[in-house]
Amino acid sequence: MLPTDVTLPPLDDLLGTARVVTLPLVTRFRGIELREAMLLEGPNGWTEFSPFTDYGDDEASHWLAAAVDFGWAPTHPLLRESVRVNATLPAVAPGEVAHILDRFPGCRTVKIKVADFGQVLADDVARVAVARQYLGPEGRIRIDANAGWTADEAEKAIHALAGFDLEYVEQPCATVEDLAQVRQRVKYMGIPIAADESVRKAADPLAVARAGAADILVIKAQPLGGITAALAIIAEAGLPAVVSSALDTSVGISMGLHLAAAIPQLEFDCGLATASLLAMDVTDAPLLPVDGQLSVQRIIPSTALLASQAATADRTNWWLARLERCYELLR
Structure with a gap:
């Protein structure tokens, strides 16, 4: 490894x-x-x-x-000095949306958690609606179900949320087979499917690409064994990649930034602004977005x-x- x-x-x-x-x-x-x-x-x-x-x-x-x-x-050689990042919105009540998104200044993209345990589709619709209002028509919204839906539930939910102009839907279902099925069902709507768990938790992280089950790969450096391994997966898959974090400290986010900076083509804003979800970090200068971007740098923790x-x-x-x-x- x-x-x-x-x-x-x-x-x-x-x-x-x-x-x-x-x-x-x-x-x-x-x-x-x-x-x-x-x-x-x-x-x-x-x-x-x-x-x-x-x-x-x-x-x-x-x-x-x-x-x-x-x-x-x-x-690895760094191809950029900064990386555009998205805000991350947990499965909170509509009244909490603005408070959370205020922590991501300048971010034009929001990833919204949906299909949370104990919630229903109406909760997701309400949360996404408030986020769309917060962002305005030019903002970008992607949703992440963390494999929480069946194929039928995913199709229904995507129809219910399509009116909010979704950039893509991340991991709507658990299996590669269901991802492929959902991708085919919603292809006419022009909404891409992204794979996360089907990459980082899979025995074969390239299986989802070979099966034509996703349009985009969500890549996390730590679960995939590091920057070197992740770059090899991206190159072999031949699909656009979104680099994301796993609720890391700013030190771990720095690893993700170095990965994002080494990818030749980076089309999407990356999910690396999650230090904004921490009430405390390990550095006095945490990696928080400025004008929707993070600078690529190493972090020295505060003693x-x-x-x-x-x-x-x-x-x-x-x-x-x-x-x-x-x-x-x-x-």
Whole structure:
């Protein structure tokens, strides 16, 4: 899973710089209110290992490969100094939409979470309607169902939301077969289908492209094993890519920015402004959008914030043990 030109550093080198933080979110997102992450320092600078806590070691080991790739591997040429980014709107009530979107100054695109557990299609329509009003007619709206619909539910929902001029629909269904079916059903409407989980959680991340099940790939650096691996997937798939984060700290977002900056053609705004969803970060200068863009840069964590946001001893030990298990899988 590591690039061929990268040697796995000694475990003691990783353990020696490991810092674990617990960061509060502005609003509940992906079912959590606190985000845990481990930061590591390599020869290239700081890097991040932050698979969600419910992920097994096999999946989490890809995230460790990404951390090693960003911290220890030769860097890729950067083709741009900044990246346009989208706002991310959790599945909040309509009255909270403006408060959330105000945290993304200058962003012309909003990704809206839909199909959330416990909500119905009418909730999604209401949320998207307020976001469209907030953005105005020139703004871009994409929706993300996180595989929450069946093919029939997806078709119905896309019809209900099409009037808001959708840029694309991200991962409406769980399986590649259902994605392909939905793509065919709504093709006449001119609404593209993007694949996220079918890329980053798949044994074969290229299967969705080979099946003609998506028009766009949503690429996350950490789950795919790092920048080197992600660039190879994008090149072989031959589809437009949107680089996104996984609710990372600004250190992890920096990894995503370096990936986005290395892609030859970047047609869409990227989902890398998620530091705006954190109430606290690991740097005094978090990667927050300015005029809808983020500058491509490495992040050096603040010593004071690493201390004030440090995880408890029990949680730190849990992460250190996880790091060791994933290291053995990579070795």
